[in-house]
Amino acid sequence: MSFIPTTASRGDHAHPFYYEPAPEVWRSVPGYGLLEASSHGRLRNGLTGHVLKLRLNNSGYLQTGFTVDGRWRTANAHRMVCLAFHGLPPHADWHAAHKDSDRTHNHADNMEWQSPQENCSDPVRVYRYKLSAEKRKADGLANPKPLSGYAKRRAEGKARGEALKAAASRDHARILSLFNEGQTVQQIATAIGRAYATVKRVITLSGSMTGAAQLQMAERLAA
Known part of the structure; x- marks a missing residue:
C-alpha cells in the first residue's frame, strides 16, 4: 500500500x-x-x-x-x-x-x-x-479420489491384462503337462478350451529338444 x-x-x-x-x-x-x-x-x-x-x-x-x-x-x-x-x-x-x-x-x-x-x-x-x-x-x-475417465479405463485395462496373464500362465503349465502325458495338440485344445494355434505355439516355444524327442514332438504336433 x-x-x-x-x-x-x-x-x-x-x-x-x-x-x-x-x-x-x-x-x-x-x-x-x-x-x-x-x-x-x-x-x-x-x-x-x-x-x-x-x-x-x-x-x-x-x-x-x-x-x-x-x-x-x-x-x-x-x-x-x-x-x-x-x-x-x-x-x-x-x-x-x-x-x-x-x-x-x-x-x-x-x-x-x-x-x-x-x-x-x-x-x-x-x-x-x-x-x-x-x-x-x-x-x-x-483421501484418494475415485478414478474416472481415462485413468479409470486404464486401471480397468491393466487389471484385465493381469488377469489374462495369470490365466495364460496357468494354461501354459497345464498344456505342457497334458502334452507330456501323451495327448495331441487337438486333444489339449479341446480339453482346456483354447485355440489349436495357441496350444501349438506354447508347446513349440516350451524348450529345445534333440533327436528322437524332436521327431516325436513333430509327429504329435501334426496330429
Whole structure:
C-alpha cells in the first residue's frame, strides 16, 4: 500500500512519523475496453464507475469477470493493475509479479513485470510451491479420489491384462503337462478350451529338444 508522509497533530504536538494512504488513482487497462484499474488494486467499469467484485481463485490470485465487446472474459486483478500502471510487458510471456510475493497485494507500486525465470526463482514462490506439493501429496494419500475417465479405463485395462496373464500362465503349465502325458495338440485344445494355434505355439516355444524327442514332438504336433 502506498503512503504519503505527513504530520498530524495531537493537541500542540506534531507527529512526523504519521502516514496517510495515498489517494486512489484510476487508469484504463489497455486492450480491455472500458475496464479500469486503480493504484489500490481495484477494478471498475470506466463508464458506470461500478467497482467489480474480486474473488480468490484456486491459485491464490484475485480475479473477476467482465464483458469486453459483448464477450465475457475473466482476468487476474494483479495483471490488470500492472498493465494499467506499467504498460505492456516487454515480452508476451512475462509475468505480472508481486514485489513482496503476496498474491493479494495488488497495489500498483507492488507490481512489476518479470521474466518467467525471474518470477519462478522467487524464494517465497518456490517455498510456497513446495508446501503446496507436499500438501497435495498428503491429501491424496489420506483421501484418494475415485478414478474416472481415462485413468479409470486404464486401471480397468491393466487389471484385465493381469488377469489374462495369470490365466495364460496357468494354461501354459497345464498344456505342457497334458502334452507330456501323451495327448495331441487337438486333444489339449479341446480339453482346456483354447485355440489349436495357441496350444501349438506354447508347446513349440516350451524348450529345445534333440533327436528322437524332436521327431516325436513333430509327429504329435501334426496330429
